Amino acid sequence: MAALLQHPCYEEERLRRVADKLPCREVQAGTLLSVMGGPEQHSFPSIFIYGHRASGKSHVIHMLLRELELPHATVSCVECVSVALLFEQVLLSLFGCDAASLLPRSPSLSDFVRIYRQQCSHSPAVQTRYIVMEKAELLRDMDANLLPALLRLQELVQDNVTVILLSEIVWDKFRPNTGCFEPLQLHFPDYSKGELQQILAQDSHPSYSAELYSSYINILLGVFYSVCRDLRELRHLAALNFSKFCEPLEEGKVKESDTHKLWRNIEPHLKKAMQTVYLREVSSVQWEQLQQMEEKDTGAVRGLSAHAHVELPYYSKFLLIAAYLASYNPARTDKRFFVKHHGKVRKTNFLKKHEKTSNHLLGPKPFPLDRLLAIFYSVVDSRVAPTASIFSQISSLVTLQLLAQVGHDDQIDAPKYKCAVSLDFIRAISRTVNFDIVKYLYDFL
Known part of the structure; x- marks a missing residue:
């Protein structure tokens, strides 16, 4: 050429x-x-x-x-x-x-x-x-x-x-x-599947043959090519999941020529990795921890559809949890739940005796965007920069009808939202990220 x-x-x-x-x-x-x-x-x-x-x-x-x-x-x-x-x-x-x-x-x-x-x-x-x-x-x-x-x-x-x-x-x-x-x-047109295969295969691992890495890239593209054509993202996913692909080889269970067995081992892992496509805030360490946690708790998502479990990104789950807490907790309780050094609060003063009706019976209440983000940054495990990806995930949750935007189009102040999921749904989501949401709900005090 x-x-x-x-x-x-x-x-x-x-x-x-x-x-x-x-x-x-x-x-x-x-x-x-x-x-x-x-x-x-x-x-x-x-x-x-x-x-x-x-x-x-x-x-x-x-x-x-x-x-x-x-x-x-x-x-x-x-x-x-x-x-x-x-x-x-x-x-x-x-x-x-x-x-x-x-x-x-x-x-x-x-x-x-x-x-x-x-x-x-x-x-x-x-x-x-x-x-x-x-x-x-x-x-x-x-x-x-x-x-x-x-x-x-x-x-x-x-x-x-x-x-x-x-x-x-x-x-x-x-x-x-x-x-x-x-x-x-x-x-400049997009790379075709064959061109992506040729480019990604050049990043072969020195400890393994070029033919093995080429077959791995072929498997990777078979899973991700329908949803992602970005060369940089595919290169990141290839580096992230190659160690999992090589686990049977390192344990001596299969040989490099056993492509079918290697495919059966890596296929479930790659399908789970589809939820991290374009979500570069999730590091390799966080992704491995998430997979280990999900493998231990196999029954965590019984009330959750497989589509939502696979497709919902990691930080979108925490955004949905924060939205649920903002919808069903009064704003005056945020300091007690999410501020570490809030001082002593007497329970008799904190709980009003005349409040007999559960917030879950009244339904979700609207909340502003800044309150959602404040709760999100408090409940998420690691420090997350307020990037455009975080804000785009909020729009995606609205598109998926997991959040509902309220207010008129001519509203001058910040947008307001409501959480549109049930308690069983959010508890199933919380279990996948090892977060006990019941401890943060005002109705369950």
């Missing part, structure tokens, strides 16, 4: 090394190389590369720029939260710290263009300079004139510079209403 990377301006040996590091992406790399041209040739002003997550966009462009030793600046739009940081990163990478120090405290686009042209007059471009913008969809939230200016930066600064935008969305969602220069578009 190295023949696809041919260019008269580069050595064949160097192009062959690049092709070896880009498995299943030689076609896209060859197209991109033909567009970029030789090091001293003028390139296209702007290139828009799009494709789904983990489709090789960043890897291909950075491998070409690094291996071919082309001057470039890489800017992450996630890290550069302001245009000042973006301008500073570009000048720092292309011209050094002296050029970046010339920027004023709050630079405008004209300041950046002026300093860039000054640096070009001192050190004109011998080779094409490249500016790679990762997560370029975030540029739409910055100044309105930034994206159109980057697309024709070559004209503004009068330098041989090419801006490469990397994004997961199509160009139609980028195009400003006022119009702009149209970049050259290049699409």
Whole structure:
């Protein structure tokens, strides 16, 4: 496949090394190389590369720029939260710290263009300079004139510079209403199952043969390919479950050629691991502890459907537990249940004598989002950062109708929720994570 990377301006040996590091992406790399041209040739002003997550966009462009030793600046739009940081990163990478120090405290686009042209007059471009913008969809939230200016930066600064935008969305969602220069578009398709097999099989374990690891990857893809095409997530799952796959081999029960027995041993484990897909907050240690706990308590989920048990992620269970506690416990009891050093509380004062009706008979009460998260961070075993994954799991629980969002659409304050599961359901969920929910329910004091 190295023949696809041919260019008269580069050595064949160097192009062959690049092709070896880009498995299943030689076609896209060859197209991109033909567009970029030789090091001293003028390139296209702007290139828009799009494709789904983990489709090789960043890897291909950075491998070409690094291996071919082309001057470039890489800017992450996630890290550069302001245009000042973006301008500073570009000048720092292309011209050094002296050029970046010339920027004023709050630079405008004209300041950046002026300093860039000054640096070009001192050190004109011998080779094409490249500016790679990762997560370029975030540029739409910055100044309105930034994206159109980057697309024709070559004209503004009068330098041989090419801006490469990397994004997961199509160009139609980028195009400003006022119009702009149209970049050259290049699409990176998803990896096929065979391509994923070829790439993941390269990560073979040194203690075992390449054929064994390849058969393991084939088993892994047979389970996960229908729900996950993300190369990085599949690589994480492969590393996480390989030790379980090799247990019969280490115990001497089977040989490497007994593929069927190895498959029967790993299949239940992989199906349970489907609940951790994309949930990277669960570490390998936590996952192993969870599996050991579930194996000891085989009858823990009698009242729970197999679908909910398998598909519900680990931290979603704690979010559902926190939602149940917030729905059926009065807000004034949170301090007693969830604050460690709350002081002494007399039970006669804590329990009101006139409260004869159980909260479970009255039904779930709405609660705000901040109370749900406060209870969640109190009951979860390990420290969890408030990432976007946690908030997306709350939306998933609403979609699954395990939580119900209450309130009107025009509500100004934070959203409120109700828990929509029964006591038997939440007790079954709690047993799977070894959490005694009855101790935290106000009605069972």
